[in-house]
Amino acid sequence: TRTYIVTGSASGIGAATAAILKERGNTVIGVDLRNADVEADLSKPEGRSAAVAKAVELAGGNVDAVIACAGISAPAPITVAVNFFGVTDFLTELAPVLAKSSAPRAAVVSSMASLQPNSPELVDAMLAGNEEEALRIGQALADNGPQTGYLNYPSSKRALSRWVRRESISPAFAGAGIPLNAVAPGTVLSAMTRDLLSTPEGRAMVDANVPMPLNGHSEPEVIARLLIWLTSEENSHTTGQTIYTDGGADATLRGDDI
Numbered sequence: 001t002r003t004y005i006v007t008g009s010a011s012g013i014g015a016a017t018a019a020i021l022k023e024r025g026n027t028v029i030g031v032d033l034r035n036a037d038v039e040a041d042l043s044k045p046e047g048r049s050a051a052v053a054k055a056v057e058l059a060g061g062n063v064d065a066v067i068a069c070a071g072i073s074a075p076a077p078i079t080v081a082v083n084f085f086g087v088t089d090f091l092t093e094l095a096p097v098l099a100k101s102s103a104p105r106a107a108v109v110s111s112m113a114s115l116q117p118n119s120p121e122l123v124d125a126m127l128a129g130n131e132e133e134a135l136r137i138g139q140a141l142a143d144n145g146p147q148t149g150y151l152n153y154p155s156s157k158r159a160l161s162r163w164v165r166r167e168s169i170s171p172a173f174a175g176a177g178i179p180l181n182a183v184a185p186g187t188v189l190s191a192m193t194r195d196l197l198s199t200p201e202g203r204a205m206v207d208a209n210v211p212m213p214l215n216g217h218s219e220p221e222v223i224a225r226l227l228i229w230l231t232s233e234e235n236s237h238t239t240g241q242t243i244y245t246d247g248g249a250d251a252t253l254r255g256d257d258i
């Protein structure tokens with residue numbers, strides 16, 4: 001059996017991923033703010049390093065795959081800290097450990113929001129690895145009001161998908177035999193969307209922004225199953241991709257523009 005580290009394991013997509021992996025006989029080390037094997041705050045550099053150290057210790061030094069699901073959608077710069085740096089720092093620190101596995105794999109959760117309008121300046125600051133500057137830009141957007149504050153979320157996911165694309169062919173990942181991919185959900189029924197989807201107005205707004213002609217909103221397990229395939233031994237050559245598992249939202253919104 002394989003050993004997986006799953007972030008965001010206490011809720012939604014991460015919880016579904018951890019549950020399916022365990023059902024299939026794998027060892028799972030969950031990371032989350034609370035209710036996890038490793039309790040850590042991935043919004044902070046110290047929290048990320050402490051989480052990696054503790055998770056690797058619990059794994060006895062042998063980690064086969066990492067699935068990073070932890071994320072938030074607050075209209076504030078903490079969204080950038082968790083969704084981008086909390087994923088990229090975590091994976092970068094774990095890559096040398098993963099490389100020792102005979103079939104190492106990594107996957108992250110992006111979003112169809114990566115295709116929505118965003119702040120290119122903020123995306124660039126993230127991809128430059130400049131967390132201080134990214135948080136400054138994210139805070140300025142938030143200070144302008146909730147509309148611009150929301151840009152923290154699509155910007156974090158655009159940067160994450162681009163980071164996956166760039167990093168997948170680096171010595172640390174391709175060079176070490178590690179496929180690295182993202183899954184981009186449409187609207188998933190989880191704690192993140194519960195409040196929004198609880199009113200007709202909220203649902204109408206979500207569905208206008210994220211049209212899902214195929215099968216509508218998804219359960220977290222739908223996303224979990226693809227994350228699990230991407231990090232299984234069966235996946236040897238799919239890398240650098242953001243796979244839209246979104247009921248047709250990408251096909252609707254982006255059309256031929258690929």
Ligand code: NAD
Pocket residue numbers: 007008009010011012013014031032033034040041042043044069070071072073082083109110111112184185186187188189190191192193220
């Ligand atoms: P969720 O709120 O159910 O789960 C997210 C988990 O991340 C929670 O357990 C939370 O405690 C954890 N987390 C948040 N901040 C953290 C921090 N600082 N340190 C450690 N853990 C932290 O939401 P979900 O829908 O399962 O979201 C999982 C991922 O899917 C996120 O990256 C989200 O952006 C993405 N996503 C969700 C949807 C959706 O519709 N729900 C759509 C597209 C993408």
